[in-house]
Amino acid sequence: MVTIKDVARAAGVSVATVSRVHNDSTLVTADTRGRVRAVAARLGYSPHAGARSLSTRKTNGIGVLLPDLHGEFYSELIRGIDQRAQRHGFHLLLASSHDEKAAIAAALQSMRGRVDGLIVMSPAPGAHLPVRDLTSFPVVLLNSAAVGAAFDSLAIGNAEGAAQMVQHLVALGHRHIAMIRGPARNHDAAERLRGYHAALRAAGIAPGPELEAQGDFIDASGFAAGLELLRRQPRPTAIFAANDAMAIGALSALREAGVRVPQEMAVAGFDDIPMARYMHPPLSTVRVDIAALGERATDRLLEAVTSRRRHKKRQEVLPVTLVIRESCGGGGDRSSAISPVRRDAS
């Protein structure tokens, strides 16, 4: 592995000169520059990024800590982050830690000195974060329980979105609106559930366990929950899943059970993953611009990394919008010739 010293020796200059050439310093003769470049190319030299960042004290890396990697949600999020990071010359360190506090701390550990800042999407409530370890450098929290003004954070309007969807279903005449919940200790899931409860109460309907089924954000659990809800007495007339993957699973379960959607059962999801619009029937959902969430998080983080001192921490909530397609029988529902509402992302 060829180092800067090898190049220096071969070119008959000092390491400082080689370094200068590589950093486009003006303090080098065109002649020398050319010679060094040639030697470097001949030897196949490329600078050791790790060593470089040790001495410059900046890594040009950002760490991304995710709770999970299942499904299109995360690929969209990562896509948004990566795209923005790359534009600014930063690279990504990715780790998914399944929630155990120790695992998070370990991941953090391995990132210390490798990244300039962190985007953390912790599933668990704020209390579970190893806060101590996080204060040492810029952090943007994603969809995490609010931890006060201590951190920059970005969240989506979970409760609002859920409430809007429930309101919409109520407006369509539904009274028995079931919910497929997300993972127990997940903040997004909790917020969506809260919005669902609030909207029901606002409509004069009492929420209750007989209207809820447990899921874990993965399609298979939506399938199981869909089946389960069909057996409930009285049978719900609408199912609101805490995310699209589960809604899609439920859709599939209903189809197998011979229950027509939306005629016999309305279905709605949350997230608007790209695939939602291609379902049968096209899935009504709450749109979250996932890639944009990632981009925004990255922008905020890079701003914090760059400006350091004069960066002011903010808690921001990204708005969500209802996307009514056919699966809840509301708007665009005339099954044959009419095109579904299609909102083409990017």
Next chain:
Amino acid sequence: MVTIKDVARAAGVSVATVSRVHNDSTLVTADTRGRVRAVAARLGYSPHAGARSLSTRKTNGIGVLLPDLHGEFYSELIRGIDQRAQRHGFHLLLASSHDEKAAIAAALQSMRGRVDGLIVMSPAPGAHLPVRDLTSFPVVLLNSAAVGAAFDSLAIGNAEGAAQMVQHLVALGHRHIAMIRGPARNHDAAERLRGYHAALRAAGIAPGPELEAQGDFIDASGFAAGLELLRRQPRPTAIFAANDAMAIGALSALREAGVRVPQEMAVAGFDDIPMARYMHPPLSTVRVDIAALGERATDRLLEAVTSRRRHKKRQEVLPVTLVIRESCGGGGDRSSAISPVRRDAS
């Protein structure tokens, strides 16, 4: 930012001792160890991973270079890689480079000295890889054009899988089998197309441009291609999409056009992304265990990283299997109301 020196000073020992404590060396008294641990905890010290890897000459990182980040395929792949890497105490550096040779080289550049090895999934044929830069450390190529024995590589049975699916469609009586192609310069796409051509010829059917539509592996392009193929004369009776995302898009297009699947049009995809089985009708596809592909790639890479000298390069092809669900009207047709139009001819 507290360093090893701070801890050493505060604990009244040398840096070497602190280092030993942190590396669980046996050469430290229980007493000293305890004291150092306590001081470290009090100061909130955690070692600088970058500095550490500079002196140990191992980073415990692996780089992942992907062509794109759209869709569930990549989230599954990353999931497999991350899971395996984490188990072995490695972390991930992720970069997606959209194919331009320069971008790939740049990404590689920024990884030099940050990773011990690389998993590269290049969309482009081998010639486009900056081979020179890659030979300096262990690399596993994913689904790339074979570049001889110079690299470890892992591929999936693209051509075989495509051929099998086409055979299956032929066996169901189809003669006009259209294909939605993947991106022009993508290796997987090319191989799948090759398998399709081969199987058609083997069945005595001449392939031709009138049976093919261009796509780019993203669902929206499948939608457009589906519409386009419906206008072809004669109209195909089956559509084979080069991946599931496009098949799902096509499914949606057919539904909008009022074409019944599989009665009037058989549809099949490739990849078996988790969501495929929840489509309506459930999508027949060629199963690739994507997460397993990632895991296998990681295992191979880590073996190369670990054993160094005595590691032997291999080119491996992962088998694929046909998953016949309902969208092509063949076997697994559980929905009673639907009877396949075409009976098995063989």
Next chain:
DNA sequence: CCTTCCCATGTAACCGATTACATCCCCGAA
């Protein structure tokens, strides 16, 4: 009581870069 050996600890070189500061050379001004 004196070696000898071993083990806990310290000192300093090193990993591969960057960069402050020193040095040297060449050119123009006095």
Next chain:
DNA sequence: TTCGGGGATGTAATCGGTTACATGGGAAGG
């Protein structure tokens, strides 16, 4: 001719760790 100044280059400290080697003190054996 001499001197000052500035630009090109070199020397060495530094980033935050690891680790080979040196050192010193206590226990065991004679």
